[in-house]
Amino acid sequence: MSTIANVVSVPRLAVTGKVTQMHVVVSEWTKLHSLRSTRWSLAVAVILTIGLPLLFATIVGSHWAHMAPRERADRHPLDIALAGVNLSQLAIAVLGVLIITGEYSTGMIRASFTAVPKRLPVLWAKLGVYAVVTFVLMLPSVLLAFWGSQAILNQHHILQVSFSDPGVARTVIGGALYLMVLGMFAMAIGAIVRNTAGGIAAFAAIFFVIPPLMNILPTSWNNAISPYLPDAAGRDVFSLTHGVHDLAPGSGFALFCGYTLLAIAIAAVLLVRRDT
Amino acid sequence: MIEAHGLTKDYGDKRAVDDLSFTVRPGIVTGFLGPNGSGKSTTMRLILGLDAPTSGSVTLDGKRFRDYPAPLHEVGALLEARSVHTGRSAYNHLLALAQTHGIGKKRVAELVDLVGLHDVARKRAGKFSLGMGQRLGIATALLGDPKTLLLDEPVNGLDPEGIHWIRNLLKSLAAEGRTVFVSSHLMSEMSLTADHLIVIGRGKLIADTSVEDFVHRASGGVVIVRSPQALRLRELVLGPDVSVSSSDPGVLEITGLTAAQVGDTAAANGIVLHELTPMQASLEDAFMELTREDVEFKAGDVAAADEPAQGAA
Numbered sequence: 001m002s003t004i005a006n007v008v009s010v011p012r013l014a015v016t017g018k019v020t021q022m023h024v025v026v027s028e029w030t031k032l033h034s035l036r037s038t039r040w041s042l043a044v045a046v047i048l049t050i051g052l053p054l055l056f057a058t059i060v061g062s063h064w065a066h067m068a069p070r071e072r073a074d075r076h077p078l079d080i081a082l083a084g085v086n087l088s089q090l091a092i093a094v095l096g097v098l099i100i101t102g103e104y105s106t107g108m109i110r111a112s113f114t115a116v117p118k119r120l121p122v123l124w125a126k127l128g129v130y131a132v133v134t135f136v137l138m139l140p141s142v143l144l145a146f147w148g149s150q151a152i153l154n155q156h157h158i159l160q161v162s163f164s165d166p167g168v169a170r171t172v173i174g175g176a177l178y179l180m181v182l183g184m185f186a187m188a189i190g191a192i193v194r195n196t197a198g199g200i201a202a203f204a205a206i207f208f209v210i211p212p213l214m215n216i217l218p219t220s221w222n223n224a225i226s227p228y229l230p231d232a233a234g235r236d237v238f239s240l241t242h243g244v245h246d247l248a249p250g251s252g253f254a255l256f257c258g259y260t261l262l263a264i265a266i267a268a269v270l271l272v273r274r275d276t
Numbered sequence: 277m278i279e280a281h282g283l284t285k286d287y288g289d290k291r292a293v294d295d296l297s298f299t300v301r302p303g304i305v306t307g308f309l310g311p312n313g314s315g316k317s318t319t320m321r322l323i324l325g326l327d328a329p330t331s332g333s334v335t336l337d338g339k340r341f342r343d344y345p346a347p348l349h350e351v352g353a354l355l356e357a358r359s360v361h362t363g364r365s366a367y368n369h370l371l372a373l374a375q376t377h378g379i380g381k382k383r384v385a386e387l388v389d390l391v392g393l394h395d396v397a398r399k400r401a402g403k404f405s406l407g408m409g410q411r412l413g414i415a416t417a418l419l420g421d422p423k424t425l426l427l428d429e430p431v432n433g434l435d436p437e438g439i440h441w442i443r444n445l446l447k448s449l450a451a452e453g454r455t456v457f458v459s460s461h462l463m464s465e466m467s468l469t470a471d472h473l474i475v476i477g478r479g480k481l482i483a484d485t486s487v488e489d490f491v492h493r494a495s496g497g498v499v500i501v502r503s504p505q506a507l508r509l510r511e512l513v514l515g516p517d518v519s520v521s522s523s524d525p526g527v528l529e530i531t532g533l534t535a536a537q538v539g540d541t542a543a544a545n546g547i548v549l550h551e552l553t554p555m556q557a558s559l560e561d562a563f564m565e566l567t568r569e570d571v572e573f574k575a576g577d578v579a580a581a582d583e584p585a586q587g588a589a
Contacts, residue, residue, distance in 0.1 A: 009448055011386050013421035017378025018345040027375040034368035035361070102361060110326060110359040111369075111416060114351070115376045117325045117342035275327040 052084035057149035061156035096186030097199035174237035188263035282332035294479035307470030308459035348420025362402025406433030463560035477570025502551035
């Protein structure tokens with residue numbers, strides 16, 4: 001460490017810009033890519049999104065000969081192509097939570113809110129930057145997952161489907177859209193809870209724990225409620241086949257976005273009103 | 277200039293800051309003193325809008341902090357503990373904050389050099405020592421060339437060279453006309469740095485005065501005299517408002533006369549003086565005396581050899 005400069009006068013700053021939303025966006029982008037943990041999480045999400053479908057395609061392809069007709073009928077090429085999304089969503093959600101809660105746990109939030117005392121520009125910038133980053137990374141990933149898994153399945157001449165077939169393009173791209181909105185949803189939860197473990201637990205409860213619990217309720221209740229839960233609504237956009245009770249892809253996605261906007265609205269109100 | 281009017285903050289049923297009103301003026305270094313838990317950090321958070329007051333207000337040059345278009349140009353703050361993400365390099369930390377205001381990399385580099393972090397700027401802040409973390413905090417505070425400095429224990433963790441540097445920095449910042457508001461426990465350092473003091477205890481204002489007055493109030497006006505004719509001098513100075521005590525032969529502690537008066541009396545009577553010292557209470561003594569009743573978290577007294585130990589307050 002070098003010794004402190006002997007000159008004690010602070011160099012003056014000729015011009016100071018103002019805090020603008022654009023400036024805060026640039027700042028949040030710097031924050032995002034300057035953390036090694038962020039780069040790792042996103043890399044893992046990409047690897048899972050692409051790798052799992054390739055793995056599944058290989059397994060299904062090599063075992064096809066031993067599968068009963070019933071079993072074969074249940075395998076769907078798009079389930080395989082988007083299998084990775086079910087796992088990478090965890091990485092995307094956890095990172096989304098961390099982008100907010102990491103600032104609270106390290107105290108960085110004090111510096112951020114001193115620089116931007118109006119606070120909301122920080123939330124908008126974090127959401128916007130993360131949404132764009134997630135989509136830009138996940139769109140090529142799901143496309144690669146689709147073509148890669150199709151290429152493997154093609155070698156076994158099974159489960160072939162074309163990108164231009166009805167609903168296929170929507171389903172594949174829907175995977176990237178789902179992850180993008182999911183990241184924002186998780187970030188909103190993080191902003192509400194302000195605690196990493198709590199945020200991840202809340203996310204896991206909403207997406208993984210509560211849905212299966214619906215099976216305990218009478219079937220009519222289950223059928224009435226489950227399709228409207230966030231996880232089911234979100235999944236509609238990257239599913240080609242739907243159960244009788246599932247919402248249509250567009251409606252499901254709209255509902256999913258609605259939940260996300262609600263969470264963001266709550267987070268925004270709390271962000272401004274609560275003490276840091 | 278920082279102006280607080282009736283500032284009050286409750287956390288649940290705990291009143292951390294109680295009807296605090298004070299003015300911190302530009303051009304001088306104002307020390308913010310108080311025992312642990314007295315509400316200093318809370319007050320600073322209220323100034324920055326990190327917490328909202330329960331009642332009352334605090335403004336910077338008449339406006340709320342959040343109403344300024346370029347907050348970092350108004351206030352540079354170094355709050356207690358680090359406000360830095362451990363996984364990020366010092367350089368990127370400063371850069372990210374600078375970018376919120378459109379402040380460029382050149383400024384970041386300038387400050388990194390100013391605080392002596394050039395060699396470690398690209399290292400993760402989590403690996404920094406306490407002193408390095410403080411320097412980063414100071415660089416952060418100076419990022420926007422602020423009119424007001426709000427510093428909570430800035431010399432915490434710094435070596436003597438660093439402490440000396442901070443002292444000069446604060447004085448030169450004040451001399452440039454900036455408002456400098458510093459909280460510290462290091463009384464000896466504060467007495468060298470501060471011009472004015474605001475003292476709080478249990479969330480309430482106890483004193484708002486110059487350092488000189490503060491110390492003078494607690495001094496008690498004792499004059500120490502060392503003389504080979506001490507006994508004779510004692511006879512001469514004793515009077516209705518004057519008391520003399522003696523802890524050593526040849527040494528008198530005279531209360532009720534100025535050093536000048538004692539010196540004149542001695543000279544008029546041909547008494548040789550080897551020492552004539554007006555006793556200044558240290559800032560530490562003055563502070564301890566003033567805040568004795570208001571210490572929130574008081575350790576038990578260390579027992580003297582022949583006294584029974586006293587329990588904690």
